[in-house]
Amino acid sequence: QRVYDTGSALSRLNAEGLEAGWGDLIAGARLGNRRPSTKAQWRSFYTFRSAIPWSLLRALPDMNALLAGCPTDWADPAWSNITTKLVDLRELFSSLDRAGSRAALNTKNHLNAFVG
Numbered sequence: 001q002r003v004y005d006t007g008s009a010l011s012r013l014n015a016e017g018l019e020a021g022w023g024d025l026i027a028g029a030r031l032g033n034r035r036p037s038t039k040a041q042w043r044s045f046y047t048f049r050s051a052i053p054w055s056l057l058r059a060l061p062d063m064n065a066l067l068a069g070c071p072t073d074w075a076d077p078a079w080s081n082i083t084t085k086l087v088d089l090r091e092l093f094s095s096l097d098r099a100g101s102r103a104a105l106n107t108k109n110h111l112n113a114f115v116g
Contacts, residue, residue, distance in 0.1 A: 024049055027063055034064070034072050041074035048079055051086035053093040055108070056115055089115070 028036050028045050036042045049057070052066075060066060071078050096108040 031063060031067070034067060034074075036074050038075075044074040044079050048074075048083050048086070051083045051090055053086075053090040055093060055112060059112065 024046055027049060028042065036045045049063075052060075070082060093108060093111070096104045096111075
């Protein structure tokens with residue numbers, strides 16, 4: 001890996017703070033041929049990853065399975081559409097969490113099983 005690729009990833013840690021962002025950095029580094037290499041690509045990856053609902057993100061053993069069929073270039077404009085859809089899904093999960101009823105919990109569990 002080139003030195004500037006590492007610098008691009010670490011510059012994001014500087015923006016997030018040294019206590020945060022390590023999980024995102026490691027997740028991005030594990031992407032193989034999808035690994036972001038420039039600051040703009042890392043920014044796009046962080047935006048995408050932050051849009052994933054926490055309960056789904058926590059259950060993902062490997063992000064490559066989630067990214068199957070998606071563009072390999074993080075500069076591709078399709079990522080903004082994908083991220084928007086993930087934000088909608090995250091908001092749905094948040095609403096189900098706030099509802100707190102048994103039906104909402106069952107719905108969230110079914111969504112987790114379907115998506116995950």
